[in-house]
Amino acid sequence: MSAWDNDGDGVSARVILVVALVAALALVVGLAAGTFIGRSSQPSLATLAGQSRDLAAALVVQLEPAGPSYAAGVVDGAVSDPAAYADAQERVADVTRGLGRDRAALEPLDPAAYARAGEALGALAAAAAEPVPADAFAALLAEALAALAALAGT
The missing domain is CATH 1.20.120 (Four Helix Bundle (Hemerythrin (Met), subunit A))
Known part of the structure; x- marks a missing residue:
């Protein structure tokens, strides 16, 4: 069964898991990018x-x-x-x-x-x-x- 298969009775646990993983990955990438940009723009x-x-x-x-x-x-x-x-x-x-x-x-x-x-x-x-x-x-x-x-x- 695919994570996207839904019988219409609500959101499956797999969909919630995939969305949570994508959100966590986006948060990590955003924090890393923000840290890099912040340090590179800091005056020497x-x-x-x-x-x-x-x-x-x-x-x-x-x-x-x-x-x-x-x-x-x-x-x-x-x-x-x-x-x-x-x-x-x-x-x-x-x-x-x-x-x-x-x-x-x-x-x-x-x-x-x-x-x-x-x-x-x-x-x-x-x-x-x-x-x-x-x-x-x-x-x-x-x-x-x-x-x-x-x-x-x-």
């Missing part, structure tokens, strides 16, 4: 490291204009242009927040470089909070930029 470690370095490089680019802004905003340790001074403060604060926000991506690159960048930005933020001579701010800015550049691998 080099790609992830490159993206993290790009994040650090973007922080450098974002912080660089703080030097000229601060120099224009503070003369002889006193605020001469409040807008330029505020721009420098905002840039330092934004980069500091960005470093914290992207910690999960940046710290694994080089934990020591990440710590140095955090310390340098902390010192720069403290200096930007109150007007200090422009040369002192420039020295702290150079240190922070160097620490971020080291984190970016440049």
Whole structure:
């Protein structure tokens, strides 16, 4: 008797067995294909490291204009242009927040470089909070930029 023979009284046990086997086989093939496709589309470690370095490089680019802004905003340790001074403060604060926000991506690159960048930005933020001579701010800015550049691998 064939598995497809049916006398009209319902579904035979063999038909149920064949359908169950086909469904199980389809499930196994689908899981295997999904696993293969998922693993092949996963970014490589080099790609992830490159993206993290790009994040650090973007922080450098974002912080660089703080030097000229601060120099224009503070003369002889006193605020001469409040807008330029505020721009420098905002840039330092934004980069500091960005470093914290992207910690999960940046710290694994080089934990020591990440710590140095955090310390340098902390010192720069403290200096930007109150007007200090422009040369002192420039020295702290150079240190922070160097620490971020080291984190970016440049």
